[in-house]
Amino acid sequence: EAGVVQSPRYKIIEKKQPVAFWCNPISGHNTLYWYRQNLGQGPELLIRYENEEAVDDSQLPKDRFSAERLKGVDSTLKIQPAELGDSAVYLCASSINNEQFFGPGTRLTVL
């Protein structure tokens, strides 16, 4: 069974540019999460989806971040415009039966 797939794995952009990350969860997992992991820190939740509905986006900086999960399967997280402080690893996870499975993440570097 394939795990959580994320792309790209690495992204380098200049500040003020837009960037998008894609996630395909494990088949059958209705819950999808986006986390941000800063260097030397644990992951912090950005947004949680139940099917196509965002049920918790309280930690998503809505002035520049947006996310969507059309059809309740794969999801896209976008930053526009990116700032230097957005450099981090962006992790996607999906869950079933109270267990979360994580993708390998996208490492974003903003110059």
Place this chain on the structure above:
Amino acid sequence: AQSVTQLGSHVSVSEGALVLLRCNYSSSVPPYLFWYVQYPNQGLQLLLKYTTGATLVKGINGFEAEFKKSETSFHLTKPSAHMSDAAEYFCAVSENYGGSQGNLIFGKGTKLSVKP
């Protein structure tokens, strides 16, 4: 609000020695507790979890953790370290909403080094 404290950002042990990674949590309701491992450039992998029942939980790769409510702790142990255990370990807590899991709150992580 829930929080997790991992004592020691970096722990170094010799191969074959006991591994002890400390985790304390705060939660206003009975929690779910987790340990995850992260190898370089990889996502997090679940080592073990406590939900209900037996307080000593066994996980993969010979790791185990004990839930101690009186100490609000969930320390991770392994009797004998192996070189392949070198990685970063994250403790996490979530609220137990009558069997449904709330959002995960992670500690800052402990990097484990294993010396030959």
